[in-house]
Amino acid sequence: MKNENVCEAVDGELKVAIEARDLTKQYGEFTAVNDLNLKVFDGEFFGLLGPNGAGKTTTVKMLTGLSKPTKGEALIMGANIMERPLDVKRIIGVVPEVSNIYVEMTAWENLIFAAELYDVPRGEAVERIKMLLEVFGLYERRHDKSANFSKGMRRRLTIAMALVHNPRVLFLDEPTSGLDVQSTRNIREVVRRLNRDGVTVFMTTHFIDEADNLCNRVGIINKGQLVALDTPERLKQKIGGRVSIEVSLQPIPSLEELKEVSSDVMKTGDKFIVYTENPSITISELIKLANAKEWKIISVKTLTPSLEDVFVKLTGLTAVDVERLELIRPSGRGRGRE
Amino acid sequence: MSIDTSLKKIFVIAAKDIKTYYSKPPSLFYGIVLPFALFGAFLAGRPCVTEDYRVVGVTVLSTFFGGTTIAAVILPLERRSGTIDRLILAPVSFKTLLLGKSLAGFTFSFPVTLLVLSIILPFTGFWNLNPLLLVVSIALSVIFSCAFGLAFSASANDVADVMWPMNFVRFLMIFFSGVFMPIDEIYLYMPSLKFIAYLLPLTYSVDAVYQSIVGINDIMMLIADFTILIAMIILLYYIAYRRFIKTLT
Numbered sequence: 001m002k003n004e005n006v007c008e009a010v011d012g013e014l015k016v017a018i019e020a021r022d023l024t025k026q027y028g029e030f031t032a033v034n035d036l037n038l039k040v041f042d043g044e045f046f047g048l049l050g051p052n053g054a055g056k057t058t059t060v061k062m063l064t065g066l067s068k069p070t071k072g073e074a075l076i077m078g079a080n081i082m083e084r085p086l087d088v089k090r091i092i093g094v095v096p097e098v099s100n101i102y103v104e105m106t107a108w109e110n111l112i113f114a115a116e117l118y119d120v121p122r123g124e125a126v127e128r129i130k131m132l133l134e135v136f137g138l139y140e141r142r143h144d145k146s147a148n149f150s151k152g153m154r155r156r157l158t159i160a161m162a163l164v165h166n167p168r169v170l171f172l173d174e175p176t177s178g179l180d181v182q183s184t185r186n187i188r189e190v191v192r193r194l195n196r197d198g199v200t201v202f203m204t205t206h207f208i209d210e211a212d213n214l215c216n217r218v219g220i221i222n223k224g225q226l227v228a229l230d231t232p233e234r235l236k237q238k239i240g241g242r243v244s245i246e247v248s249l250q251p252i253p254s255l256e257e258l259k260e261v262s263s264d265v266m267k268t269g270d271k272f273i274v275y276t277e278n279p280s281i282t283i284s285e286l287i288k289l290a291n292a293k294e295w296k297i298i299s300v301k302t303l304t305p306s307l308e309d310v311f312v313k314l315t316g317l318t319a320v321d322v323e324r325l326e327l328i329r330p331s332g333r334g335r336g337r338e
Numbered sequence: 339m340s341i342d343t344s345l346k347k348i349f350v351i352a353a354k355d356i357k358t359y360y361s362k363p364p365s366l367f368y369g370i371v372l373p374f375a376l377f378g379a380f381l382a383g384r385p386c387v388t389e390d391y392r393v394v395g396v397t398v399l400s401t402f403f404g405g406t407t408i409a410a411v412i413l414p415l416e417r418r419s420g421t422i423d424r425l426i427l428a429p430v431s432f433k434t435l436l437l438g439k440s441l442a443g444f445t446f447s448f449p450v451t452l453l454v455l456s457i458i459l460p461f462t463g464f465w466n467l468n469p470l471l472l473v474v475s476i477a478l479s480v481i482f483s484c485a486f487g488l489a490f491s492a493s494a495n496d497v498a499d500v501m502w503p504m505n506f507v508r509f510l511m512i513f514f515s516g517v518f519m520p521i522d523e524i525y526l527y528m529p530s531l532k533f534i535a536y537l538l539p540l541t542y543s544v545d546a547v548y549q550s551i552v553g554i555n556d557i558m559m560l561i562a563d564f565t566i567l568i569a570m571i572i573l574l575y576y577i578a579y580r581r582f583i584k585t586l587t
C-alpha cells in the first residue's frame with residue numbers, strides 16, 4: 001500500500017527508513033535500552049544482534065509504537081511514531097518475538113482479519129493472502145483452526161499476517177528462534193526476497209550466522225548499549241588480531257585437557273576451536289600436547305575472525321558462554337519457546 | 339482517520355471478538371446462563387416484591403452481567419495471547435479499538451436481555467410498557483455495563499485479576515442499587531444512607547427500566563437517569579482509555 005502522507009527523510013544520498021534518536025527505556029531504576037542512536041536506510045537489511053536481555057525486543061517495541069520511550073524518539077520514514085502513529089503504522093509490518101495469532105480462528109480468518117485492520121481492499125486481500133499461504137506452505141491447511149498448528153506453522157502464519165498490507169518496513173523479532181531447518185529456511189528465503197523487492201528489514205536475532213548471511217549491516221547491543229554498528233565484513237576486520245584454530249583430534253579429548261594450550265577453547269561438534277593472538281605458537285603447542293598424549297591430529301585449520309568473534313569480544317562473553325547460550329548454530333536446538 | 343473507516347474498524351474488531359470470545363466460559367456463564375437462571379428463579383420464586391419489580395431486576399441484571407463480563411474478558415484474553423499487540427500495531431486509534439471491544443459486549447448482552455424479556459412479559463402482562471423507552475433504557479444500561487467492564491480490564495493481563503475485584507464491586511452495586519427491591523425498602527431502617535443508592539449508576543438503570551415498563555411516573559427523574567447514565571458512560575470510557583494508554587509506558 002502506498003502512503004503519500006509520510007514524508008521522506010534523507011541523509012546524504014540515502015533515504016532513512018528507520019531512525020532512533022537517543023532512544024531510552026527505563027523500567028523503574030533499571031535501564032533496558034540506553035541512548036540508542038541508529039539509522040537504517042531505505043531498502044537495507046539490518047540485523048540487531050545481542051545476548052538474552054540485551055534490549056533487542058525493547059528496542060523493536062519502541063521503534064514500532066508498542067512501548068513509549070522514556071526518552072528520545074523513533075522515526076519511520078521521517079515520521080515520529082508517537083506523533084503520527086497511524087501514518088507510521090500503515091507502512092510497517094511487525095513480527096513479534098512470540099507468535100500471536102488468534103488460535104480460535106483458521107489461518108484464512110486470521111489473514112482476512114489482518115487485511116481488514118489495514119483496509120486492504122477485499123479482492124486484493126484475497127489474492128495476496130492466497131499468495132502468502134502458498135509461499136509459507138500453509139495453503140492446504142488454510143481452513144484448519146490455527147490452534148492445531150505447530151510452532152513453525154504459527155510462526156509462518158504470524159509472519160504472513162505482518163505482510164498482508166505490503167509494508168515498506170518490516171520488523172522481525174527473532175523470526176526463526178526455536179524452529180526446525182525447514183521453517184527457518186523458508187522464512188529466511190521469504191524475507192530475503194522481500195528485501196530484494198525493496199522492503200526495508202529490521203531483524204533481531206541470536207543467530208550470528210543468520211545476521212552474517214542476511215544483513216547488510218549489523219548492530220550489536222549489549223546491556224542496553226549499542227556497542228557496534230557496521231557491515232559484517234568491516235566488523236570482522238576491526239577486531240582483526242585474534243585468529244581461531246580449528247582442530248580435530250582422535251580420540252576426542254575433553255575440553256579441560258585442551259585448556260593447557262589456551263584458556264579460550266570451545267568445542268563444536270567433534271572439533272575444537274582455539275582462540276589465540278599468536279597462531280604459530282599455539283599450533284606448535286597443540287602438536288606437542290598431541291604427541292605427549294598420543295592423540296592423532298585429524299585436521300588443523302586456521303580461521304579468520306568470524307562475526308561470532310566480534311560478538312564475543314564486544315559483548316564481553318567468553319566463547320564458552322556463547323556456546324552455552326546456544327548462540328551459534330541456527331541448526332542447533334533453539335530455546336524452547338514459541 | 340475518516341469516520342467511516344473508523345466505523346468499519348469498530349465492526350471488524352467486534353466481529354472478530356464475537357467469533358473468538360463469545361464461546362468462552364465466563365461469557366457463556368454471566369452472559370447467558372445467569373440471565374436465564376434468574377429467569378428460572380423468577381418463575382419459581384416466592385414473591386417478596388411485586389412482580390413488576392422482579393421483571394425490572396431480571397432485566398437490569400441481564401444487561402449488567404452480560405455487558406460487564408464480555409467487555410472485561412476480551413482485553414485480558416488478548417493480552418495473555420499477545421494478540422493485543424496486533425491491535426495496537428494496526429492503524430486503528432485506541433478509541434476505535436475500545437469502541438470495537440464494547441460493541442462486542444453490546445451485541446451479546448442487548449439481544450440476550452431482549453430475549454429474556456420477551457419470554458417473561460407474556461406471563462406477566464405488559465403494564466404500561468413503553469417499547470421505545472424500554473429499548474433505549476436497556477441499550478443505555480448495556481453500554482454503561484460495557485464501559486464499566488472495559489474500565490476494569492483496560493490494563494489487566496489476566497481474566498482472574500479482573501473478575502474477582504469486579505465481582506465484588508458488581509455485587510455491592512446490585513445490593514445497594516435497588517435491583518432486587520425498591521431502594522425505599524432497602525434503606526427502610528436507615529433512610530439516611532439512601533444517598534448511597536444515588537451514588538451508584540445502576541440505580542438509574544433500574545429506575546429507567548422501571549419507568550419504561552410500568553409507565554412514566556417521574557419525568558424529571560427519567561431525564562436524570564439518562565443524563566447520569568450518559569455521563570457515567572463517558573467517564574468510564576475515559577478511564578478505560580487512560581488505563582489502556584498507560585500500559586504502553
Ligand SMILES: Nc1ncnc2c1ncn2[C@@H]1O[C@H](COP(=O)(O)OP(=O)(O)OP(=O)(O)O)[C@@H](O)[C@H]1O
Pocket residue numbers: 027032050051052053054055056057058059097
Ligand atoms: N515490562 C518490563 N518490565 C521490567 N523489565 C523489563 C520489561 N521488559 C523487559 N524488561 C527487561 O529489560 C531487559 C531487556 O529485555 P528485552 O526483552 O528487550 O531483551 P532481549 O534482548 O529481547 O532478550 P531476549 O534475547 O531474551 O529476547 C531485560 O533485562 C528485561 O528483564
Ligand SMILES: [Mg+2]
Pocket residue numbers: 056057058097173
Ligand atoms: Mg527479545
